[in-house]
Amino acid sequence: MPHAPFFSVITATHLRSPLLARNLRSLRAQTFQDFELIVVADALDVGTATVCAELLREQDVFIKRGGRRGPAESRNVGMSLARGEWVVFLDDDDTFAPDHLQNAHARITAGPAAKVLFSDFDVLTEDRSKDLHTALSRNRVSLAAQPIESLHVKNFIPNNALVFHRMVLEGVTVDPHLESQEDWDFLLAVCQKAMPVHYEGGGAIVHKDYVNPGTRRGTSTAANDATVVVDFLHTYRRWRAPTPELQAQRQQLMQSVGLALPTAWL
Template sequence: MNARRGFESHMRHCDDASGIQIGARDRPMKVSIIIRTYNRGYIIGEAIQSALRQTLDDFEIIVVDDGSSDDTADVVERFRSEKIRYIRHDGNLGVSAAGNTGIKAAQGEFIAHLDSDDMWSPDLLARLVAVLQQYDEVAAAFSDVEVHRGTQISSIVGSMRAFPKLLASRGDGSDVFLFSSREMYLCLLEEVPIKPTALLVRRRVLDEIGGYDEAWRSGEDWELYLRIAKRYGFGYVNRKLAVMRVLADSTLAKYQEQDKTSLLRLAVSEKKGLVQDGEALQVVNRAIYHHSKDLGWIYLHTDRRLKSIKTYLRGFFETGQVPLIVRAGVALMPLQLVSGLKSMFLSGGRLQG
């Protein structure tokens, strides 16, 4: 689907979305905070509180309820803040549609997305807005995110392969880094160091490129970032300004599989337009290799051996990476033997190679 056609079609469709306007302002503001949610009434209040505690005060909050069947509306209404607007979809249209609904309703110069189970540091908006105000050449600014998974705490940037190397190459100890369109595009081809909950984008850029492509039910953020990076640079604040919580109800394995499937499909799709760009082809092939490896491993350890083998082989035919053929051979072995190999060669949760 063409992203702009899909976006404009959605904008017409969403005129029928039911809305409960808890608060309203009759003038534009600096930032519109969009909270997309579905059945998160038990935790969305913490996300809203973290938004209301921002040191930068010129913002609105738009809660887009994607057809929840729980008490989300009641939780939002209890805040009774003039900064909050609540919009409800009649059905579950998906996260991309919810994002486009929020963008349509937004009055701010800058757009932020706060996931309903995440939280912000009080200075997130102030720091990201400062970058966009100081550097006109960048379309968006983002920060690192602290990830809470039970008692384990990590960070998004710390889990990346390519982006930390890009930061280290600057070596100036700065809190703020600027990346050109080309630098950011090549980085995003390989991995996604950006989480929507720690990103601020200029509204005019979203209007220009067409918002979320609703053909993508998962991986929609990466697809959007790639389109932005093809035209504009990004700013990065080297601080953890948001907290992302991996909750039990997130059915982590299911979402990991969905994400890897979408990321692999998007990487293969993006590769088709890079036949004249040798550098980008090399980068996207690395991404296809890693996504194929990870997705094949997920299939193998959920007893879907044939899908695992097909994933490895397709990855090999796309990239020519021999280790994927080896993995396809491993997938043919009895599971007990595979488990033995895993104990011998596993490093950091993945087979070497």
């Protein structure tokens, strides 16, 4: 029986072969290599196929799936195939620094025991119409002082800064019907089983292109302001705030966008 890897890294991709190539190269450069990579594409072109043929290893998996497009279903397919004890998500436009998986492995094996971990991360801004190797800016975002309970109000942890033990993912899926906030909705589902624990030294890198409209999902018409508010409300109703203080914080956030809602809704 093949050796089960320590990590399963799940990459959702959609017709962005230059970004996917950068993503996969960052994984090939990891100092800790006991992981499998599961690339799930919701559409296929020559560029995507070529990048995967060139950069995937024998133990890696490439799936072209059918059905509704978007990263949610791709992540669900990836989770169904994952063999690793720990699961990591890395969408095609983001990367890891070379020591990211090494640092996560060190924290996991050193203890104390935790089922969900998250690290600080870097935000790298770029112009994707130009050289992807040229950063416009790079800033470190520290999460150590962020109260973990505030996850019940809004998300502050990017998907690729999280590491999940496979046990907490059992029965949990990403909702493909949300146009935005699906990462947060998924994380709150996991939080019903285990709250995330911060660790130092992560190397998650979130890449942002603020120059070219439409290149980021958050600037698409499907993720406009009205849709975001609706998805916030949907998530609030699905995952109720566990304390009156958090209900009040949710109420204040909704008031800031012009919605006066009773705390009983939140």
